[in-house]
Amino acid sequence: xxxxxxxxxxxxxxxxxxxxxxxxxxxxxxxxxxxxxxxxxxxxxxxxxxxxxxxxxxxxxxxxxxxxxxxxxxxxxxxx
Amino acid sequence: xxxxxxxxxxxxxxxxxxxxxxxxxxxxxxxxxxxxxxxxxxxxxxxxxxxxxxxxxxxxxxxxxxxxxxxxxxxxxxxxxxxxxxxxxxxxxxxxxxxxxxxxxxxxxxxxxxxxxxxxxxxxxxxxxxxxxxxxxxxxxxxxxxxxxxxxxxxxxxxxxxxxxxxxxxxxxxxxxxxxxxxxxxxxxxxxxxxxxxxxxxxxxxxxxxxxxxxxxxxxxxxxxxxxxxxxxxxxxxxxxxxxxxxxxxxxxxxxxxxxxxxxxxxxxxxxxxxxxxxxxxxxxxxxxxxxxxxxxxxxxxxxxxxxxxxxxxxxxxxxxxxxxxxxxxxxxxxxxxxxxxxxxxxxxxxxxxxxxxxxxxxxxxxxxxxxxxxxxxxxxxxxxxxxxxxxxxxxxxxxxxxxxxxxxxxxxxxxxxxxxxxxxxxxxxxxxxxxxxxxxxxxxxxxxxxxxxxxxxxxxxxxxxxxxxxxxxxxxxxxxxxxxxxxxxxxxxxxxxxxxxxxxxxxxxxx
Numbered sequence: 001x002x003x004x005x006x007x008x009x010x011x012x013x014x015x016x017x018x019x020x021x022x023x024x025x026x027x028x029x030x031x032x033x034x035x036x037x038x039x040x041x042x043x044x045x046x047x048x049x050x051x052x053x054x055x056x057x058x059x060x061x062x063x064x065x066x067x068x069x070x071x072x073x074x075x076x077x078x079x080x
Numbered sequence: 081x082x083x084x085x086x087x088x089x090x091x092x093x094x095x096x097x098x099x100x101x102x103x104x105x106x107x108x109x110x111x112x113x114x115x116x117x118x119x120x121x122x123x124x125x126x127x128x129x130x131x132x133x134x135x136x137x138x139x140x141x142x143x144x145x146x147x148x149x150x151x152x153x154x155x156x157x158x159x160x161x162x163x164x165x166x167x168x169x170x171x172x173x174x175x176x177x178x179x180x181x182x183x184x185x186x187x188x189x190x191x192x193x194x195x196x197x198x199x200x201x202x203x204x205x206x207x208x209x210x211x212x213x214x215x216x217x218x219x220x221x222x223x224x225x226x227x228x229x230x231x232x233x234x235x236x237x238x239x240x241x242x243x244x245x246x247x248x249x250x251x252x253x254x255x256x257x258x259x260x261x262x263x264x265x266x267x268x269x270x271x272x273x274x275x276x277x278x279x280x281x282x283x284x285x286x287x288x289x290x291x292x293x294x295x296x297x298x299x300x301x302x303x304x305x306x307x308x309x310x311x312x313x314x315x316x317x318x319x320x321x322x323x324x325x326x327x328x329x330x331x332x333x334x335x336x337x338x339x340x341x342x343x344x345x346x347x348x349x350x351x352x353x354x355x356x357x358x359x360x361x362x363x364x365x366x367x368x369x370x371x372x373x374x375x376x377x378x379x380x381x382x383x384x385x386x387x388x389x390x391x392x393x394x395x396x397x398x399x400x401x402x403x404x405x406x407x408x409x410x411x412x413x414x415x416x417x418x419x420x421x422x423x424x425x426x427x428x429x430x431x432x433x434x435x436x437x438x439x440x441x442x443x444x445x446x447x448x449x450x451x452x453x454x455x456x457x458x459x460x461x462x463x464x465x466x467x468x469x470x471x472x473x474x475x476x477x478x479x480x481x482x483x484x485x486x487x488x489x490x491x492x493x494x495x496x497x498x499x500x501x502x503x504x505x506x507x508x509x510x511x512x513x514x515x516x517x518x519x520x521x522x523x524x525x526x527x528x529x530x531x532x533x534x535x536x537x538x539x540x541x542x543x544x545x546x547x548x549x550x551x552x553x554x555x556x557x558x559x560x561x562x563x564x565x566x567x568x569x570x571x572x573x574x575x576x577x578x579x580x581x582x583x584x585x586x587x588x589x590x591x592x
Binding site: 013015016017018019020023024026027028030031034035037038042043046047048049050051052055061062065066068070071 | 143145146149150154156160161163164167168169170172175197200202246247248249250360414424425426427430468503548551552561564568572575579583
């Protein structure tokens with residue numbers, strides 16, 4: 001019997017689609033492994049957000065970047 | 081205390097970014113182009129009702145799905161790298177990139193992923209018309225995703241529609257339409273997407289050649305070639321047109337990039353275009369060495385390309401570095417002192433603000449605004465630092481252009497002989513067709529090198545060099561990540577190639 005209620009039809013559409021997958025199953029496994037590696041390992045251990053990790057406020061982050069832009073460079077320029 | 085800039089770290093971070101971007105760029109063009117080719121196949125099926133077109137569509141859709149699955153999210157790593165290795169840059173451009181990337185996430189990604197499900201799960205579940213519509217929507221969504229990324233990239237090449245806020249150290253968007261419709265953004269989007277269509281057409285040509293060579297699925301291969309070669313020719317011609325526009329815009333907004341990819345050291349009028357040549361890699365700006373060991377020049381062509389005139393003056397690297405008053409070219413040598421004033425006045429502004437001296441702060445801010453256009457030059461140590469690697473640029477540009485010309489000939493030959501009806505007997509043509517996809521990848525990557533290496537030393541043109549855009553990390557950390565990524569990406573690529581080859585060997589589903 002066909003369910004006419006749209007959300008159910010959409011749910012069945014996706015459910016049946018995933019169930020009937022053949023090659024898609026392998027591809028989803030690759031996608032999931034890849035996403036886990038990216039977000040649970042790479043992002044956490046290898047790619048911390050430098051400014052978020054080291055400074056607690058936007059003001060402190062802005063000050064740090066301004067310092068990077070000015071103080072170091074002016075010191076270098078003054079040596080020339 | 082003077083803290084030295086760790087150039088080793090900058091180069092490792094650049095290498096990591098290049099590796100990630102170039103790897104990502106194997107998958108993206110195929111997705112952008114193949115989505116349209118599949119839609120065209122399905123359109124023929126929809127109009128004719130011929131089931132063999134349906135099988136053909138499903139076969140290429142399967143390969144499209146593999147490419148999409150392996151390539152999906154590889155671009156996210158670039159975002160990770162911004163926060164870790166390029167934190168100064170990331171902070172400064174957050175307000176500019178936020179809008180285009182948010183639009184991409186909300187509009188294009190959801191559009192793409194919703195219709196993606198209908199495209200794969202919807203055969204015989206939704207009407208033929210809605211299925212076809214969904215396939216087109218996947219193509220539109222994929223290409224829209226590319227639009228926003230390319231708009232963000234174009235802004236780095238030509239920063240417009242923004243103002244630098246000296247209190248927050250961020251570039252703030254003032255005019256989103258100026259960002260989206262900047263001439264660099266338009267030429268970048270049209271050139272990149274059309275070249276992606278060419279690459280996808282080459283993919284179809286390579287696989288179809290293999291089937292014909294092996295005398296398998298010959299009807300599928302011939303029909304695939306008809307559509308792909310037609311699409312490939314049209315796209316290739318547009319690539320030529322949009323590439324010409326891109327070079328013209330480079331001449332206006334990034335003249336150093338144009339001079340570098342042409343190995344053009346001395347400005348002249350009329351200016352010739354070097355069609356072929358061997359670059360003298362020892363040549364440096366300002367010295368007396370010849371710039372080429374050998375060159376074949378087309379007279380006046382560079383003037384047409386850069387100035388739309390047969391006699392237009394085209395500034396060379398020496399003009400751009402040291403200036404040429406007679407031709408009205410301001411050199412980097414003259415820009416550096418103004419840049420240093422901009423940097424110093426920014427420091428003065430911050431100091432005056434901290435001490436509560438409003439008058440001094442206003443004065444410093446006015447000086448900063450007067451010299452802001454040269455801000456990035458204040459970070460260069462010497463004028464010659466503004467020149468990208470001429471050898472890499474010249475060869476990348478010329479490889480890209482020569483291959484683009486070759487592709488037009490290949491598409492024309494395939495189209496001619498498939499219509500003639502004897503293509504399956506032409507082993508020489510099929511042999512030539514086999515490596516075309518790999519040559520397409522080389523052309524794509526060479527194009528990326530021209531665009532991105534040509535921007536050096538800038539992360540943001542004229543405003544922020546890569547040496548300042550980076551995070552203050554030691555080079556060892558970034559080098560370790562680089563080699564880890566080489567391993568990870570190689571594994572993913574092997575997975576893709578293996579799955580792809582298995583499916584190609586299987587071919588389309590047989591008639592039941």
